[in-house]
Amino acid sequence: MSSLIEQAKQKAAYQAVDEHVLPTHRVIGVGSGSTVVHVVARLLQRDPELNAKTVFVPTSFQSRGLLLDGGLTVGDVEQYSDIDVTIDGADEVDAQLNAIKGGGAAHLQEKVVAEAAKKFVIVADYRKDSKVLGEQWSKGVPVEVVPFAWRAVLKKLQEQGSKDAKLRMAVAKAGPVVTDNGNFIIDAPFGLIHDPVKCLRDIKLITGVVEVGLFCNMAEIAYFGNEDGSVSIRTK
Ligand SMILES: O=C[C@H](O)[C@H](O)[C@H](O)COP(=O)(O)O
Numbered sequence: 001m002s003s004l005i006e007q008a009k010q011k012a013a014y015q016a017v018d019e020h021v022l023p024t025h026r027v028i029g030v031g032s033g034s035t036v037v038h039v040v041a042r043l044l045q046r047d048p049e050l051n052a053k054t055v056f057v058p059t060s061f062q063s064r065g066l067l068l069d070g071g072l073t074v075g076d077v078e079q080y081s082d083i084d085v086t087i088d089g090a091d092e093v094d095a096q097l098n099a100i101k102g103g104g105a106a107h108l109q110e111k112v113v114a115e116a117a118k119k120f121v122i123v124a125d126y127r128k129d130s131k132v133l134g135e136q137w138s139k140g141v142p143v144e145v146v147p148f149a150w151r152a153v154l155k156k157l158q159e160q161g162s163k164d165a166k167l168r169m170a171v172a173k174a175g176p177v178v179t180d181n182g183n184f185i186i187d188a189p190f191g192l193i194h195d196p197v198k199c200l201r202d203i204k205l206i207t208g209v210v211e212v213g214l215f216c217n218m219a220e221i222a223y224f225g226n227e228d229g230s231v232s233i234r235t236k
Helices: 003-020 036-043 048-052 061-069 107-115 147-159 196-204
Strands: 027-030 055-058 083-088 117-125 141-145 184-188 209-212 221-225 231-235
Touching: 003 036, 003 083, 003 117, 003 221, 003 231, 027 036, 027 061, 027 107, 036 061, 036 083, 036 117, 055 061, 055 107, 083 107, 107 117, 107 141, 107 209, 141 147, 141 196, 147 184, 196 209
Parallel strands: 027 055, 027 083, 083 117, 117 221
Antiparallel strands: 141 184, 141 209, 221 231
């Protein structure tokens, strides 16, 4: 990964933490992915006494590991269903702040933790910034499915217009990616998604679908790190 992209991710993440994680906050949701690594790094630069009074709710095996490695206290949404703010990455964000997420197969827990928060903040680099979903992210909408239903769901997704929908295969394991929740992922490309709410609804109504990686009308603000070192902010 080029250092420009890494620097862009870091700038966006640091600014989002600085502007949205307040000393009065006690419960912080932490998303997943490579940009969130910088979110956790910035959280660890806060006053240790403040961090000691705060519980962090992870959204995956990966983000739980980042928090535990940093010596932070972790909790789950079952214990902490009122989250002050959740900060997470995204695969693509459109002009209305709708997002595609789940490139790392973590979108089910991410959506629950984002919805439990008073405020949902996205951090990303410039490659994720789009007018319409599907412009930049061509791999498709990640759809988490119950394993036994995957073929039936795939067929329905193809009937809904995603002829190239396919089961996500693991890289260092024979067979499919298995999510942190024990499910499979289908990646369903729909070209440009002009109506993400309808797309989300149509997919979610397929029996066997657990969650769809379309986050519509959820984010309040997004930070995009740019190539030139600046950060662009998009609000509702
Ligand atoms: O499942 C993964 C998550 O939705 C990530 O937040 C998303 O894929 C963005 O990850 P990254 O910051 O690594 O591009």
